[in-house]
Each structure stands twice: as structure tokens, then as C-alpha cells.
Amino acid sequence: MKTNMTCQRKRELLDSFAGKYYSIDWVKSNGESRKATVQHMQHKMFVGGHSSTANVSTVAHKPEMYTCVDVVKQGWVNVNLNTLKHVKCGNVDIEFV
Numbered sequence: 001m002k003t004n005m006t007c008q009r010k011r012e013l014l015d016s017f018a019g020k021y022y023s024i025d026w027v028k029s030n031g032e033s034r035k036a037t038v039q040h041m042q043h044k045m046f047v048g049g050h051s052s053t054a055n056v057s058t059v060a061h062k063p064e065m066y067t068c069v070d071v072v073k074q075g076w077v078n079v080n081l082n083t084l085k086h087v088k089c090g091n092v093d094i095e096f097v
Contacts, residue, residue: 002095007064007081014066022089026079038068
């Protein structure tokens with residue numbers, strides 16, 4: 001399904017996938033297209049896998065940025081919601097125009 005959404009609505013959509021794996025396509029800040037299989041995470045980022053050493057996300061104050069975990073690279077990824085092109089989770093398949 002093709003649609004146009006605000007950054008806030010995209011954030012709400014991605015937040016609704018909490019605990020699930022999903023694929024996303026977006027354009028990085030350097031203009032490069034990127035695809036990844038990710039999982040939703042909260043605004044706290046864990047160093048060494050322990051919540052006792054949690055750090056605040058460096059982009060949590062930017063409403064257009066979304067932090068999730070790239071499950072293949074096993075690392076954090078910050079996605080600019082303005083350049084998000086495609087999301088697929090289960091039977092939800094959305095292309096942003």
C-alpha cells in the first residue's frame with residue numbers, strides 16, 4: 001500500500017511493532033539507500049547488554065529520528081523518518097511517497 005504519513009504517524013507505526021522484527025528501507029544522510037531487518041527498542045540504549053549501564057539515545061531529542069536495532073549487524077541504527085521509504089512487518093506492507 002502506498003501512503004503519505006507525517007513523521008509522528010510513522011513513529012507510531014514503528015512503535016506498534018514493539019517486540020517484532022520488521023524490514024525497513026530508507027535513505028541515509030549521505031544519500032545512500034539502506035535496507036535492514038530491525039527490531040524496535042526504547043529510548044534507552046544499553047552498553048554491554050546490561051540495563052544498569054544504560055545511556056540515553058543521542059538522537060532522542062530529534063523528532064524525525066528513530067532508533068532501532070539492526071538484527072543482522074547487531075547494532076543500533078538511527079533512521080530519519082523523513083527519508084523512510086518502505087516498511088514491512090507481517091502482513092503490513094507500506095511504501096511511503
